[in-house]
Amino acid sequence: MPPKSNAKSDPESAAPSFEAALTRLEEIVNRLERGDITLDESLAVFREGSDLVKQCLARLTRAEATVLELIAGEGGLPATTPARPGLEGDDDALV
Amino acid sequence: MSPMEAFSFERRITTPSEINRRVKQLIEGEIDELWVRGEISNFTRAASGHLYFSLKDSTAQIRGVMWKGNAQRLRFQPADGVEVEIRGKLSVYEPRGEYQLNAAEMSPAGLGALYMALEALKRKLAAEGLFDQGRKRQFPAFPIVVGLVTSPGGAAVRDLIRVARRRWPSVRLVLAPTRVQGEGSAVEIAAAIELMNRWGQADVLIIGRGGGSMEDLWAFNEEIVVRAIAGSRIPTVSAVGHEVDVTLSDLAADVRAATPSNAAELVVPDAREWSERIERLNRQLNRAVVDGLTIRRRRIESITATHGFKRPRDFLTQEAQRVDDLARRLALGTERRLIDARRRASDLDRRRQPALRNLLTRSRARLDRLSAQLGSLDSTAVLSRGYALVLRADGSSVVTTAGDLRPEDRLMLQFALDRAAVRVESTIPGGPGDI
Numbered sequence: 083m084p085p086k087s088n089a090k091s092d093p094e095s096a097a098p099s100f101e102a103a104l105t106r107l108e109e110i111v112n113r114l115e116r117g118d119i120t121l122d123e124s125l126a127v128f129r130e131g132s133d134l135v136k137q138c139l140a141r142l143t144r145a146e147a148t149v150l151e152l153i154a155g156e157g158g159l160p161a162t163t164p165a166r167p168g169l170e171g172d173d174d175a176l177v
Numbered sequence: 178m179s180p181m182e183a184f185s186f187e188r189r190i191t192t193p194s195e196i197n198r199r200v201k202q203l204i205e206g207e208i209d210e211l212w213v214r215g216e217i218s219n220f221t222r223a224a225s226g227h228l229y230f231s232l233k234d235s236t237a238q239i240r241g242v243m244w245k246g247n248a249q250r251l252r253f254q255p256a257d258g259v260e261v262e263i264r265g266k267l268s269v270y271e272p273r274g275e276y277q278l279n280a281a282e283m284s285p286a287g288l289g290a291l292y293m294a295l296e297a298l299k300r301k302l303a304a305e306g307l308f309d310q311g312r313k314r315q316f317p318a319f320p321i322v323v324g325l326v327t328s329p330g331g332a333a334v335r336d337l338i339r340v341a342r343r344r345w346p347s348v349r350l351v352l353a354p355t356r357v358q359g360e361g362s363a364v365e366i367a368a369a370i371e372l373m374n375r376w377g378q379a380d381v382l383i384i385g386r387g388g389g390s391m392e393d394l395w396a397f398n399e400e401i402v403v404r405a406i407a408g409s410r411i412p413t414v415s416a417v418g419h420e421v422d423v424t425l426s427d428l429a430a431d432v433r434a435a436t437p438s439n440a441a442e443l444v445v446p447d448a449r450e451w452s453e454r455i456e457r458l459n460r461q462l463n464r465a466v467v468d469g470l471t472i473r474r475r476r477i478e479s480i481t482a483t484h485g486f487k488r489p490r491d492f493l494t495q496e497a498q499r500v501d502d503l504a505r506r507l508a509l510g511t512e513r514r515l516i517d518a519r520r521r522a523s524d525l526d527r528r529r530q531p532a533l534r535n536l537l538t539r540s541r542a543r544l545d546r547l548s549a550q551l552g553s554l555d556s557t558a559v560l561s562r563g564y565a566l567v568l569r570a571d572g573s574s575v576v577t578t579a580g581d582l583r584p585e586d587r588l589m590l591q592f593a594l595d596r597a598a599v600r601v602e603s604t605i606p607g608g609p610g611d612i
Contacts (some may be wrong), residue, residue: 101319104451107458114465121473128466135459142448142455144347149338151329152353152376154368160376165352166329169338 100141107134193274201269204276210266213278214286217259222248228255232263232278241265243280252391253285260286295398299425302400307407308428316381316412316431319446322349324379324411326369329354333387333418333437340441345448351379357386363399370405370413382409383440384426385416397426406430416440566591570598579604 110131113119119127149169155161215232222228226245231238241263243251255261265280284292302308323341327334329352341348353369356362366384373382384406386394396402397417406413406429415430416437427433434440567576570587582588586601 099319099321100451101317104455107455107462111458111461111465114462114469117465117469117472119469121469124466124469128462131462132459135455135462138455139452141347142345142452146347149350149352152324152351152369152372154372160372162351162376169329169334169352 100138103134103138103141107131107138110134194271197269197271197274200274200276201271204267204269208267210264210281212262212264214260214262217255217261218257220255220257228280230255232261240275240277241280242277243283247281251283255283262286291395295425298398298400298403299428302403302407302425302429307403312407312431314412314431316414316444320348320380320444322351322379323444324373324382325350325352326355326366326373326382326384327352327386327416327437328357331357331387333385333416336387336436336438337383337416337441340438341445344441344445348445351376358389358393358396363396363402366396367401367405370402370409374410377411379411381412381414381444383414383416383434383437383444384430385434385437385440386418387437388418394424397424399425402426403429414440414444580606 110127113127114124114131149165150162151165151169152160152162213232215234215238218231218233218238220228220230226248228243228248230241230243232241233239243265261283262285263278263280264282265278267276268279269276306312325334325337327337334352338350341350351373353373355365355369357366370382370384373379386397394417397415403425406415406426412432413430414432414434415424415427416434416439417424417426418436423433432443434443568574568589568591569576570589572589576582576588582601582604584601584603588599588601590597590599
């Protein structure tokens with residue numbers, strides 16, 4: 083089954099989600115390649131595209147994986163806590 | 178009537194064949210299919226694939242056979258000493274006058290009832306539509322938060338975490354810990370799935386455990402778990418580590434993965450693949466913008482070459498060079514930006530940013546001017562003021578002096594919107610006419 087589109091934003095940052103950035107980048111490249119664009123616009127979208135490339139690559143290399151545990155807290159409300167030792171260990175996990 | 182005949186009339190003599198046939202009819206006609214429990218002994222698997230054995234209890238035994246077709250569907254390995262439950266029918270092997278149990282189905286004792294209950298539950302839930310293909314949902318291509326419903330202590334959770342982080346280093350994993358086998362585990366699994374749904378921040382749930390025997394995996398066949406999976410608002414991936422048996426959880430989940438590692442691979446995208454794609458897009462981006470500038474440069478060149486506008490010519494060649502220069506510096510600039518981005522993804526090079534921005538601003542102002550000039554110098558603008566361009570009839574070149582022409586030469590006059598084919602009558606030497 084092909085995964086569906088998920089354009090929602092990363093809840094913890096104002097930056098667009100990886101997928102939104104990627105979609106926009108593809109639009110920009112397509113538009114520049116079609117060539118029906120003024121010089122002014124082409125420079126503006128080029129600059130935007132370069133920023134998106136940088137953002138996307140940063141997103142891919144950022145190693146800040148977190149592992150949390152979800153428990154039923156007060157009144158049965160879901161609450162997250164840091165994962166127990168042995169699950170969050172970066173060194174093990176990234177080998 | 179001979180004495181012999183009288184004698185035979187009184188004794189009703191039959192034959193072994195007939196007896197066996199009658200016994201066979203009697204047994205097969207009177208005794209319906211039944212379930213028998215007993216211990217296997219004298220087990221042999223014939224070259225033909227049929228199984229022969231005896232089934233015994235503490236005081237008696239009967240012979241049993243299972244034909245190849247049924248034997249191939251067995252989910253366990255029968256052997257001497259194993260206590261089994263067999264569904265079958267009694268039959269008689271006429272050549273030997275032996276009756277035997279013809280086994281259609283066999284399972285380890287105790288599991289038989291469980292399997293029957295499982296089949297019944299499966300039919301019931303299937304009838305409710307819980308396993309329908311039409312219910313299957315897709316999950317996001319780039320999940321930000323992946324929910325895990327499994328045991329915090331097993332190898333499964335560590336495999337999931339390791340594979341997920343290797344593929345997408347910034348993936349966020351949230352584990353709803355639960356026991357996955359033993360009394361009461363089904364209730365815990367269902368509660369963990371419901372907790373995930375109440376929390377609502379996971380994009381997809383992976384529900385499962387590592388491999389084990391069918392009994393170990395049994396919680397994933399329990400109605401409460403199957404209903405929790407089917408009722409989850411968050412898309413589900415089942416990851417019950419067993420290749421042979423498909424649990425009801427597998428049937429109810431949106432996607433079935435063979436193992437927990439496999440589930441992580443299905444759910445979490447591979448950053449390496451995507452960084453290649455991004456770099457490809459970056460190269461396309463650079464090429465497209467440089468190509469755009471090249472096309473504009475050629476337009477300028479073709480105007481200066483064909484139309485011979487003398488005064489602005491210098492200006493245009495100069496601007497063409499600037500476009501070239503800009504293209505080169507732009508390409509160089511982005512190359513550096515990309516290297517920079519890759520090396521220190523989160524740390525911006527603060528000195529280069531303003532420099533690049535200045536370069537772009539200056540270039541833009543210059544190109545804006547150029548665009549304006551191009552607009553005013555565009556040949557159609559000139560032609561619409563009443564001028565016409567004189568071309569060779571085949572359009573190959575512009576004619577700039579009558580000295581190049583001879584009588585009868587064919588020419589093309591290019592007006593702003595259309596053209597006319599003409600023929601030279603004569604040429605007149607001298608200075609510009611009085612128009």
